[in-house]
Amino acid sequence: MRNSFIVAIIAVLVVLYASIFTVKEGERGIVLRFSKVVRDAENKPAIYEPGLHFKIPFVETVKTLDARIQTMDITADRFLTRENKDLIVDSYLKWRINDFSRYYLATGNGDISRAEMMLRRKFSDRLRSEIGRLDVRGIVTDSRGRLTSDVRDALNQGTHEEGGATDADSAIASAAALVAKETKGKQPAINPSSMAALGIEVVDVRIKQINLPQEISEAIYQRMRADREAEARLLRSQGLEEAEKIRAVADKTATEIKAKAQSQALVLRGEGDAEATKLFADAFNQDPEFYVFIRSLRAYEKSFQSKGNDVMVLSPDTDFFRYMKAPEDLRPRTAD
Incomplete structure (x- = not known):
């Protein structure tokens, strides 16, 4: 009797333990019944907030999904502008799950690597399309904010551009079709080319760096170097020309000063000779014989x-x- 009571208590504890689950802060829980998302009468999935919750033991399981904003770095890639010029763009984006049930079904049981793979491909296609509409000046200056916001909106809302679907669009559309099949078409209609079809919302898109390809950068560097050398040669030539002008003016001034000095010297010498002659004449007139004697x-x-x-x-x-x-x-x- 006592053993049966202990077994009953253990069984109750096991059932109670299997019935309780905890959702951590920053996560959301989805209850699966026989691997299908549990929904209410309005076909809305039951999403559990952080805290302690209950489920039917051994029948229902819980899948927790990260509800925090995720940051995904995008590998720098080469893009072509409207002028057919290449740019190397390094960027990143932030995203989060906004429809946990759809995300779980579209990504194959909430596989984050699969979600990021489709998001990365879709982002690359969208960024390539937006950059192709702009010139280099528009991209690297004031158009950068508009560029990233346009990419973000296109990812969230989808586009209806002509030209055929890309591989990323096809993958997202296939995931959306799988969701519609699992929910028997009771989900709201969503553009199959948007990330909303995967239950994902792109929160922010940022461009970290925009660079020119190495070969173009080298060509620009060589051209800039040639321009600077040509400018230096021009400045040196102008400097030499200016130096010659200054030297010519200085030589002219020196010649004028020298000629003026020589002229003044001749005048002074003439005045001195005249004064000496006058003195000799005065002396001769006073005593000519004595003057002749001194000279002798x-x-x-x-x-x-x-x-x-x-x-x-x-x-x-x-x-x-x-x-x-x-x-x-x-x-x-x-x-x-």
């Missing part, structure tokens, strides 16, 4: 102070020796 003495001094072996042959009767022969000639002469 200076001539004697210059003649005999030579240190060489110069020989002068002069006649004794020459006037050069006048004051040597007759010093009395120095006496003042009286008028007759």
Whole structure:
């Protein structure tokens, strides 16, 4: 009897344990009954918020899904602009689950890797289409905010562009068809080319970097280098030309100053010579004989102070020796 009671208690505890499940913060729970999502009378799935909940043991299972915003880095890829120029765009996006039941069915039991694979392919196609409508200037300047918002809206709402569906569109449409089959068409109509068909909402799209391909960057660098070298040559040429002008002006100024100085020197020398001549004339007029005597003495001094072996042959009767022969000639002469 006692053993039966213990077994009953254990059975009750096991059943109670199997009936209780916990949903953690940042998660949502979906109850599956025989691998199908449990829905209410209005065909709405039962989504469990964080906390303690109950389920039918051994019949129902719980699948928890991450309800937080996810960040997905997109590998840098090459895109073609409206002018047929290549750009390397590095970007990322943020997304979250907004329809847990649809997400669970469309991604194969809530496989996040499958969801991100389809989201990445769809994002790449959408970004390529949007970049193809813009030129490089529009992409790298003020159009970047509009570009990312257009991509986000197109991912969430889908598009109705002509030109055929891409592989990503086909994959999403197949997932949407699977959801419609599982729910017997009781789900609201959703554009099969949008991420809403997977139960996903794209919260934000950001472009981290926009670069030119290596070969184009090298060509631009070489062109910029050639332009700078040409500009440097032009500046050097202008500098040399300006230096020649300055040198010519300086030479002209120096020549003018030198000529003016020489002219002033000649004038001063002429004035000095005139003054000396005047002084000599005044001295001669005061005592002509004495003036002649002084001049003769200076001539004697210059003649005999030579240190060489110069020989002068002069006649004794020459006037050069006048004051040597007759010093009395120095006496003042009286008028007759």
